[in-house]
Amino acid sequence: MADLVVATALRIERFALRRGLPDVPVIAVGMGIRHPSRLSVPPGAALVVAGVAGAVVAGLEPGDLVVDDRDLALSLRGNGFTVHHGVIADSDHVVGSAERAELARTGALAVDMESAGLLALAGDRPHAVVRAIVDTPSRALLRPATLGGGIAALRRLAAIGPVLRHWAESKVKEVRQ
Numbered sequence: 033m034a035d036l037v038v039a040t041a042l043r044i045e046r047f048a049l050r051r052g053l054p055d056v057p058v059i060a061v062g063m064g065i066r067h068p069s070r071l072s073v074p075p076g077a078a079l080v081v082a083g084v085a086g087a088v089v090a091g092l093e094p095g096d097l098v099v100d101d102r103d104l105a106l107s108l109r110g111n112g113f114t115v116h117h118g119v120i121a122d123s124d125h126v127v128g129s130a131e132r133a134e135l136a137r138t139g140a141l142a143v144d145m146e147s148a149g150l151l152a153l154a155g156d157r158p159h160a161v162v163r164a165i166v167d168t169p170s171r172a173l174l175r176p177a178t179l180g181g182g183i184a185a186l187r188r189l190a191a192i193g194p195v196l197r198h199w200a201e202s203k204v205k206e207v208r209q
Contacts, residue, residue, distance in 0.1 A: 036200035037073045038080045041146045045083040048186040052193020063145060071153060076207070078158035078200035081150045082192075084185045085120060085142040085163035088132040092116060092165050094181030095188045098142040101160035104199045108162075111195050113188065116141050120161050122148035132169050158203035162196070164188040 038058040040046050046060040061070050073079050085098060092098070096114045099105040105117035121140035123131070135143055147161045164185035 035076075035204045036078050036080065036197060037071075038082055038196065039071050039146075039150050040081070040083045041144075042083065044186065045189060048189040049082055049193065051190040053197065056193075056197065061146065061150065071150065073154070073157065076157070076204060078160075078203050079150070079154045080160050080162060080196055080200065081147045082162040082189060082196070083144065083146070083164070084166045084182070084189075085144040086127065086132070087142050087165045087168040088121065088127075088135040088140050090169055092141065092168055094165055094168070095184030096165045097188060097192070098163045098165065099160065100147075101199075103203075104160045104162065104195075107199055108192060108195050113192065113195075118142075120144055120147055120163055129169060136169075158200065158207060160199070162189075162192065 036056050041063045043060050046058050049058045059070050098116045105115045109115040118141040121135045121143040123143050166181045166185045
C-alpha cells in the first residue's frame with residue numbers, strides 16, 4: 033500500500049505493528065533514530081510514527097494510546113481504543129520521575145525518543161504519532177510491572193493497523209483533491 037509508511041524505533045514494535053499491517057512498510061529506525069536512512073517514504077504517502085512511550089501525567093494506563101492527530105485519535109476512540117489526544121514530548125534519554133513532572137508542566141501527556149526527529153523528515157505529507165503507554169509516573173519503567181505494561185502496549189499496537197490504514201487513505205485522498 034503506497035498510502036502509508038509506519039516508522040518505529042524497535043524491532044519488537046515493528047513486529048507488533050506488522051501483525052495488523054502485513055502489506056504496509058513498517059520500518060525500524062533504531063532507538064533515538066540511529067538509522068534515519070532506513071526511512072523511505074514515497075511521495076504522497078502518509079507517515080505514522082508508532083511505538084511505545086512513557087506517560088508523564090497521571091490517568092494514563094499501560095496500553096492506553098496517546099495520539100497527536102485529532103482525527104486519528106477520534107477514529108481510534110470510535111473503534112474502541114482508550115485514546116488520549118495531545119502532545120508527545122521528546123527526550124534523548126529515558127526520563128525519571130522529576131523529568132516527567134517537568135514535561136507534564138509543558139502540557140505533554142507522554143514522552144518518547146524518536147517522534148520529533150522522524151516528523152522532521154515528514155515534510156508536508158500527512159503525518160501522525162501514535163504511542164502506546166508502557167510505564168506511568170506511578171509505574172516506573174525499571175520494575176517488574178513493566179513486563180505487563182509492555183505486553184499491553186504491544187498488543188494495542190498490533191490491533192490498530194486497520195484504523196491507521198483507513199486514516200492514511202482518507203488523509204492522502206484529501207491531499208490529492
